[in-house]
Amino acid sequence: xxxxxxxxxxxxxxxxxxxxxxxxxxxxxxxxxxxxxxxxxxxxxxxxxxxxxxxxxxxxxxxxxxxxxxxxxxxxxxxxxxxxxxxxxxxxxxxxxxxxxxxxxxxxxxxxxxxxxxxxxxxxxxxxxxxxxxxxxxxxxxxxxxxxxxxxxxxxxxxxxxxxxxxxxxxxxxxxxxxxxxxxxxxxxxxxxxxxxxxxxxxxxxxxxxxxxxxxxxxxxxxxxxxxxxxxxxxxxxxxxxxxxxxxxxxxxxx
Amino acid sequence: xxxxxxxxxxxxxxxxxxxxxxxxxxxxxxxxxxxxxxxxxxxxxxxxxxxxxxxxxxxxxxxxxxxxxxxxxxxxxxxxxxxxxxxxxxxxxxxxxxxxxxxxxxxxxxxxxxxxxxxxxxxxxxxxxxxxxxxxxxxxxxxxxxxxxxxxxxxxxxxxxxxxxxxxxxxxxxxxxxxxxxxxxxxx
Numbered sequence: 414x415x416x417x418x419x420x421x422x423x424x425x426x427x428x429x430x431x432x433x434x435x436x437x438x439x440x441x442x443x444x445x446x447x448x449x450x451x452x453x454x455x456x457x458x459x460x461x462x463x464x465x466x467x468x469x470x471x472x473x474x475x476x477x478x479x480x481x482x483x484x485x486x487x488x489x490x491x492x493x494x495x496x497x498x499x500x501x502x503x504x505x506x507x508x509x510x511x512x513x514x515x516x517x518x519x520x521x522x523x524x525x526x527x528x529x530x531x532x533x534x535x536x537x538x539x540x541x542x543x544x545x546x547x548x549x550x551x552x553x554x555x556x557x558x559x560x561x562x563x564x565x566x567x568x569x570x571x572x573x574x575x576x577x578x579x580x581x582x583x584x585x586x587x588x589x590x591x592x593x594x595x596x597x598x599x600x601x602x603x604x605x606x607x608x609x610x611x612x613x614x615x616x617x618x619x620x621x622x623x624x625x626x627x628x629x630x631x632x633x634x635x636x637x638x639x640x641x642x643x644x645x646x647x648x649x650x651x652x653x654x655x656x657x658x659x660x661x662x663x664x665x666x667x668x
Numbered sequence: 669x670x671x672x673x674x675x676x677x678x679x680x681x682x683x684x685x686x687x688x689x690x691x692x693x694x695x696x697x698x699x700x701x702x703x704x705x706x707x708x709x710x711x712x713x714x715x716x717x718x719x720x721x722x723x724x725x726x727x728x729x730x731x732x733x734x735x736x737x738x739x740x741x742x743x744x745x746x747x748x749x750x751x752x753x754x755x756x757x758x759x760x761x762x763x764x765x766x767x768x769x770x771x772x773x774x775x776x777x778x779x780x781x782x783x784x785x786x787x788x789x790x791x792x793x794x795x796x797x798x799x800x801x802x803x804x805x806x807x808x809x810x811x812x813x814x815x816x817x818x819x820x821x822x823x824x825x826x827x828x829x830x831x832x833x834x835x836x837x838x839x840x841x842x843x844x845x846x847x848x849x850x851x852x853x854x855x856x
Binding site for chain 2: 510511512513514517536557561564567568571575576577578579580590593594596597598599600601602603604605607608
């Protein structure tokens with residue numbers, strides 16, 4: 414009983430404080446003019462604030478479970494769509510400086526998206542969910558598949574950039590990191606939720622997801638509050654060094 | 669009962685796969701976050717990495733006429749063994765060239781953000797060439813690995829890798845010359 418009270422209090426604290434942080438994040442995005450660079454992310458943040466307020470009010474006013482589930486499902490689907498928009502925005506930001514990568518990366522990402530979608534569908538067939546309400550199980554499966562695709566895409570960005578030697582802009586990296594942590598925790602908790610269906614586990618997983626959201630919001634705030642670092646300074650070095658490089662390269666390439 | 673267990677098993681496997689994928693992704697993300705703090709562009713390292721590669725040796729290793737000569741003059745078993753060794757050596761070259769290209773890309777991008785338009789333009793060109801080279805090395809690596817695994821197959825041409833490598837190295841030199849007059853630059 415004590416655990417229930419304690420976890421309830423923690424859950425509510427995380428839920429409310431995440432929302433307050435999100436609101437702060439919205440203000441930061443607005444005041445720094447970052448909403449122009451990341452309009453979809455800005456819309457996502459505002460939407461999440463509105464969604465959480467609505468769900469909190471419904472939770473507090475003790476509406477029926479069915480009504481709560483309908484609202485939850487509808488807002489969840491919209492949230493998924495917005496997250497895809499944010500991922501698209503991050504990819505454009507990441508590849509914007511290279512014409513070659515814009516084309517090459519688009520093709521690769523299309524292939525990866527197709528592959529991940531296939532895996533998501535396969536998982537939906539293999540593990541169709543355990544909720545009694547069939548429509549809600551469907552929503553859960555869609556959410557799980559989306560989390561799989563989104564996690565895969567965000568990881569691909571990180572691996573691509575590492576492989577190609579691409580440097581991230583701090584803001585885009587922060588958004589990717591936060592969203593990636595959120596979707597990967599979602600994915601893991603769906604897996605655990607399918608295996609452990611007891612009431613205690615469900616509470617624990619809810620707490621984990623809410624806690625992860627709190628962490629992600631903090632990461633976004635942290636990365637978006639700090640201004641982009643100035644470009645690395647370019648210092649002049651002695652002329653002989655350049656000549657030496659020249660000779661070395663000539664020797665290397667023409668021998 | 670047995671039927672129940674058999675339908676349950678894939679669901680259980682799928683659930684644990686999700687857990688594993690989610691936790692692995694989380695670990696990679698955290699690793700990336702920690703690594704992102706310690707990756708400055710280093711022109712010197714890029715130059716050294718390029719210097720360390722013997723382009724001529726690589727050319728010889730992927731030369732069709734040499735391969736044809738070996739095929740014609742060696743017994744098949746011996747030819748396959750040598751072909752495998754040559755393909756592996758060329759693969760290592762491609763691997764290192766790719767790493768050098770990634771270094772160059774970082775330097776190029778840093779230079780691209782310079783307030784000096786000449787340096788910025790050189791940086792953009794260097795980064796673009798380096799990205800191309802990196803992708804080419806990946807494609808070449810796949811072809812060369814196929815040569816290691818299946819040495820009996822006729823080799824496919826390595827996709828313009830040498831030319832791309834040369835262009836990248838030349839651009840790297842141009843960055844070096846990019847600052848005023850005859851003086852070079854490095855990214856600090």
